[in-house]
Amino acid sequence: MSTRIDRTVDVRRLTAPRDDEEFRRRAHDAIPGGAHTYSRGDDQLPIDAPSCFTRGKGGRCWDLHGRDFVDWGMGINNVLIGHAEDEIDEAAIAAIRNGVAFSRPTPLEVEAAEKLLCLFPGMGMVKFGKNGSDANTAAIRLARAITGRDLIAYDASAPFLSIHDWFIGTTVVNAGVPDAISSLSVPFTFNDPASVEAAFARHPGRIAVVVLEVCRDRKPAAGFLETVRRLCDEHGTLLLFDEIITGFRYALHGAHSLFNVAPDLMSVGKAMANGYALTALLGRRDYMERGGLRHHEPRVFLLSTTNGPEQSALAAMIATVQFYCEHDVIGRLASTGQRLINGFASAARRHGVDRFVSADSEFGCRPAPVFRSPDGQPSMAWRTLFLQETLRRGVFLPWLCPCYRHDMADIDRTLDAIDAACAVYAKAMDAGSVERFLGGPPVKPVFRKWN
Ligand SMILES: Cc1ncc(COP(=O)(O)O)c(C=O)c1O
Numbered sequence: 001m002s003t004r005i006d007r008t009v010d011v012r013r014l015t016a017p018r019d020d021e022e023f024r025r026r027a028h029d030a031i032p033g034g035a036h037t038y039s040r041g042d043d044q045l046p047i048d049a050p051s052c053f054t055r056g057k058g059g060r061c062w063d064l065h066g067r068d069f070v071d072w073g074m075g076i077n078n079v080l081i082g083h084a085e086d087e088i089d090e091a092a093i094a095a096i097r098n099g100v101a102f103s104r105p106t107p108l109e110v111e112a113a114e115k116l117l118c119l120f121p122g123m124g125m126v127k128f129g130k131n132g133s134d135a136n137t138a139a140i141r142l143a144r145a146i147t148g149r150d151l152i153a154y155d156a157s158a159p160f161l162s163i164h165d166w167f168i169g170t171t172v173v174n175a176g177v178p179d180a181i182s183s184l185s186v187p188f189t190f191n192d193p194a195s196v197e198a199a200f201a202r203h204p205g206r207i208a209v210v211v212l213e214v215c216r217d218r219k220p221a222a223g224f225l226e227t228v229r230r231l232c233d234e235h236g237t238l239l240l241f242d243e244i245i246t247g248f249r250y251a252l253h254g255a256h257s258l259f260n261v262a263p264d265l266m267s268v269g270k271a272m273a274n275g276y277a278l279t280a281l282l283g284r285r286d287y288m289e290r291g292g293l294r295h296h297e298p299r300v301f302l303l304s305t306t307n308g309p310e311q312s313a314l315a316a317m318i319a320t321v322q323f324y325c326e327h328d329v330i331g332r333l334a335s336t337g338q339r340l341i342n343g344f345a346s347a348a349r350r351h352g353v354d355r356f357v358s359a360d361s362e363f364g365c366r367p368a369p370v371f372r373s374p375d376g377q378p379s380m381a382w383r384t385l386f387l388q389e390t391l392r393r394g395v396f397l398p399w400l401c402p403c404y405r406h407d408m409a410d411i412d413r414t415l416d417a418i419d420a421a422c423a424v425y426a427k428a429m430d431a432g433s434v435e436r437f438l439g440g441p442p443v444k445p446v447f448r449k450w451n
Pocket residue numbers: 076130131132133134136160161162163213242244245269279
C-alpha cells in the first residue's frame with residue numbers, strides 16, 4: 001500500500017524565506033508574536049534590526065543577508081562559551097548517535113546528576129528539566145507539600161521568575177490567571193529586609209517558600225541574604241534561590257557561594273549546557289527525597305517531564321562543566337563585561353551623555369545598559385535609538401551577555417559602535433527629542449497590558 005501524500009500541505013511555503021519582509025510575515029502567521037520567546041520578538045528591537053539569525057559561531061551571528069553581528073544577546077543569556085562550540089557540540093552529537101530518549105534511566109542521566117551535585121555541596125539531589133520556569137514551579141510545589149502552606153513570597157523587583165501562573169499573575173500581563181492563584185504570591189523587594197519581614201508579619205504561618213535571585217547587577221546589601229535566611233528558619237519556610245541566570249556565570253558553585261548563604265532549594269539553567277535545553281532543580285536531600293520512592297510521606301509529583309533526560313543536552317552539560325573546569329570562563333566573562341562597562345562610561349563621557357547612557361554594574365559578567373531620556377527617566381524611545389545605531393554598525397545588544405569566545409575584534413567593533421551611538425545620542429539630546437533620529441517606532445516592554 002502506498003503512502004498517501006496530503007495535497008493540502010503547500011510545499012512551496014517550506015522554502016527558506018527570501019527577505020526580511022517574507023520572514024516576518026511567515027513568522028507572525030505561524031507563531032503568536034512571531035517568536036517562541038517574547039523577549040526575542042519584533043517589538044523588542046528597532047525596525048531595521050535583522051528579522052532573524054541564520055547561524056552563529058563564537059561571539060557572532062549572521063542574518064538572512066549574510067551580514068555578521070557581534071552578538072551580545074547570546075541566546076537569552078544561555079550561551080556562555082560561544083555559539084557552535086565544537087567540543088560541546090561533538091559531545092552532544094556523540095550522544096545523539098546512541099539514541100536521545102529511552103524509557104528507562106540512562107548512565108548519562110546519573111553521571112550528569114552526580115557531576116552537577118559535585119558543584120553544589122549543600123545540595124543533595126537534583127532533577128533535570130527543560131526550562132527554568134518548571135524548575136521553580138516544582139520547587140514551589142515541594143515547599144508547599146513540605147510545609148503544608150500555600151503562600152509564595154517572591155522578589156517583586158525581579159524582572160522574571162517563571163512563565164507559570166504564580167509569577168505571570170503578578171505582572172500586568174495577567175490575562176488568563178485567576179485571582180485565586182495570583183493572590184497566593186506575596187511581594188517583597190530585593191535588598192529591603194524590612195519588606196521581607198513585613199511579608200512574614202502580614203501572613204503568619206502561611207509562607208511556604210521565599211523565592212529570589214541572589215543578585216543581578218547589584219550585590220545583595222550587607223546582611224540582606226542572611227536576614228532572609230534567618231527569617232525563613234524562624235518561620236519554618238523554605239528558601240529557593242533562582243540561579244537560572246547567575247549559576248555558572250557569577251561563580252561555578254552558584255552566585256550564593258560568593259555570599260556564604262545557602263538555600264534549601266535552587267534552580268539552575270541558562271549557562272549550564274551552552275545553550276542546549278537543560279535546567280535543574282537541586283535541593284537538600286531531606287526535602288528532595290519527598291519527590292522520590294524511599295519514604296512513607298504523601299508523594300510529591302516533583303519534576304517529571306518527557307524531555308528532561310534528553311541525552312544530547314545531558315552530554316552537552318557534562319562537556320560544558322568540563323570546559324568551565326579547564327578554562328577560566330568566569331574570569332573571561334567578567335573581564336570582557338568590565339571592558340564594556342568602561343567603554344560605555346568613557347564614550348558617554350566623551351559625548352557628554354554620561355547622565356543618560358550607562359552600563360554600570362557591580363558584576364563585570366553582567367553589564368546593565370540603561371538609556372535615559374532628557375528628564376533622566378529610563379526610556380524605551382532612547383533605548384531604541386541606541387540599539388538602532390549599534391545595529392547599523394554590526395553590533396547586536398538587546399542586553400549584554402559576554403561569552404568566553406568574544407574576542408578583541410568583537411570588543412573593538414562594539415566599543416566603536418558604542419562611541420558612534422553616543423555621538424548620535426548627544427545630537428538627539430541637543431535637538432531635545434529622539435523622534436527625528438528614529439527609523440521606526442520605539443521598542444516596547446515585554447510586560448505590558450496592550451499591544
Ligand atoms: C531569573 C530567571 N528565572 C527563571 C526564568 C525562566 O526560565 P525559562 O525561560 O527557562 O523557563 C528566567 C528566564 O529568563 C529567568 O531569567
